[in-house]
Amino acid sequence: MKRRAFALSIPAAAALVGQPALAQERKNAVVMGITLEPPGLDPTAGAASAIAEIVQYNILETLTKINANGSVTPLLAERWEVSPDLRTYTFFLRKGVKFSNGEPFNASAVKFSFERAGAEKSTNKDKRTFASMESVRVVDEHTLVIINKEPDPDFLFYMGQATSVIVEPKSANTNNATPVGTGPYALERWSKGSSIILRASSTYRAPGAVRIKRATFRFISDPAAQVASVLSGDVDAFVRVTPRGASQFKANSRLQTIVSGSRAKTVLAINNAKKPLNDVRVRRAIAAAIDRKAVISGAGDGLGIAIGSHYVPGAAGYVDTTQVNAYDPDKARALLKEAGITTPLELSLVLPPPPYARQGGEVIVAQLAKVGIIAKVQNVEWAQWLSNTYGGAHNYDMTIISHVEPFDLVNFTKPDYYWGYNNPKFNALFDKIKTTPNVAERNKLLGEAQKMLADDAALAWLYQPQWLTVANRRLTGLWTDMPVFVNDLAALGWT
Numbered sequence: 001m002k003r004r005a006f007a008l009s010i011p012a013a014a015a016l017v018g019q020p021a022l023a024q025e026r027k028n029a030v031v032m033g034i035t036l037e038p039p040g041l042d043p044t045a046g047a048a049s050a051i052a053e054i055v056q057y058n059i060l061e062t063l064t065k066i067n068a069n070g071s072v073t074p075l076l077a078e079r080w081e082v083s084p085d086l087r088t089y090t091f092f093l094r095k096g097v098k099f100s101n102g103e104p105f106n107a108s109a110v111k112f113s114f115e116r117a118g119a120e121k122s123t124n125k126d127k128r129t130f131a132s133m134e135s136v137r138v139v140d141e142h143t144l145v146i147i148n149k150e151p152d153p154d155f156l157f158y159m160g161q162a163t164s165v166i167v168e169p170k171s172a173n174t175n176n177a178t179p180v181g182t183g184p185y186a187l188e189r190w191s192k193g194s195s196i197i198l199r200a201s202s203t204y205r206a207p208g209a210v211r212i213k214r215a216t217f218r219f220i221s222d223p224a225a226q227v228a229s230v231l232s233g234d235v236d237a238f239v240r241v242t243p244r245g246a247s248q249f250k251a252n253s254r255l256q257t258i259v260s261g262s263r264a265k266t267v268l269a270i271n272n273a274k275k276p277l278n279d280v281r282v283r284r285a286i287a288a289a290i291d292r293k294a295v296i297s298g299a300g301d302g303l304g305i306a307i308g309s310h311y312v313p314g315a316a317g318y319v320d321t322t323q324v325n326a327y328d329p330d331k332a333r334a335l336l337k338e339a340g341i342t343t344p345l346e347l348s349l350v351l352p353p354p355p356y357a358r359q360g361g362e363v364i365v366a367q368l369a370k371v372g373i374i375a376k377v378q379n380v381e382w383a384q385w386l387s388n389t390y391g392g393a394h395n396y397d398m399t400i401i402s403h404v405e406p407f408d409l410v411n412f413t414k415p416d417y418y419w420g421y422n423n424p425k426f427n428a429l430f431d432k433i434k435t436t437p438n439v440a441e442r443n444k445l446l447g448e449a450q451k452m453l454a455d456d457a458a459l460a461w462l463y464q465p466q467w468l469t470v471a472n473r474r475l476t477g478l479w480t481d482m483p484v485f486v487n488d489l490a491a492l493g494w495t
Helices: 011-023 049-055 107-117 128-130 167-176 221-232 241-252 280-288 292-300 331-338 355-369 384-389 409-414 422-435 439-456
Strands: 029-034 064-066 072-074 078-081 087-091 133-140 143-148 186-191 197-199 214-219 255-260 265-270 304-306 345-351 375-379 400-403 459-466 465-472
Touching: 029 049, 029 221, 072 078, 087 107, 087 133, 107 128, 107 133, 107 143, 107 167, 128 221, 197 355, 214 241, 221 241, 221 422, 241 255, 241 465, 255 400, 265 280, 265 355, 292 459, 345 355, 345 384, 355 375, 355 400, 384 400, 400 459, 409 439, 422 439
Parallel strands: 029 214, 345 375, 345 400
Antiparallel strands: 064 072, 078 087, 087 143, 133 143, 186 197, 197 214, 255 465, 265 400, 265 459, 304 459
């Protein structure tokens, strides 16, 4: 899908002079800059995190809510009870809630949503979570009992992710273009390639709690245009903006800057199913050829923490695996020779649009070349990446991407997932993790899983991103940390 960089409509100096009046005009509205345009607006049908950035907690809601600090609190469920074996969850639903098309929210809608998400033809990227529900039983209009086949200590967190949104049965199949939800906002207009506008929903249960009545999301993928849009005042806030403008943002008294922690993992994904990448020695060579510090500097302007497996510092059970495949070009060359690789080895490197991928790609191409690996860059649009790299025939050798889901080790148990990792020992270990209620024992197993993935060089892990948000200083309610990618519009307001 083609994107259009947002050009300045007025000179920057003039914008700064007129900004106080502009902010006053916007006291009930906000303009948000975001990097990527979503391919659709149904998070149950697509894997792109850009979908949740628009709809989650705004148009579509979940039983639980994940907060900026990672805690889980009630949303569409007022409260819940959990059985001692962590298998049975009884949800007591909020009353007086309607979908934006006027239909009532009730336990039957939740049952429909979850059974749809776990159905055979479901394209929900977390389908396994819903398929693992042994039963979803409606007790009455506002009470629902879910029995899982296995214990799941993270279940309440999963119920707050975008893939768990509650959909209205009659409109579910058209949510990709015109989503219908229970949230404080409804879709007003989608101008493809340019922007999406949300307006306060007339059916929302607490209209007085919403201070922002209209929100415009503008898609600006070019880093220079991102910086210009903020400095000119054309956008009120830019979440996960390019860090290239950090010094200019911090020097501007009109702006506030927030450096947010995350649970994301920026990785050089490797297609384990393709020769010669199915040889662990080749994958280890690729990992050893990469200087993570240089990648963090080039891709994230220094905002990032090096990681060596699919887990991040601060998460329960984290262990430091950065030395497993540490930067060592000589070792990389020796591993390639041991694997019988004649250099130069040519491999494709597919780069989606985000600046971290394009800028990080430049650094990695240079580093791989030093050990005899020629990375042939293919710059693709987001829709192409989703259809050809992530989906379809997985037509790639390597790609750079950020995986933003906090608890996604499960993807390494899926042999048809886009990186093609398939290790029965890891599958058995992950099953133990999922069924171990004791926290200390579970954290120990999580450490073992991280080490196994690092030893297998399933991917070449790069860093845990630290995201930069910049906004008008008078805008309040922005998240200070980002365990999930959402823009919680109902929390925003102007001072």
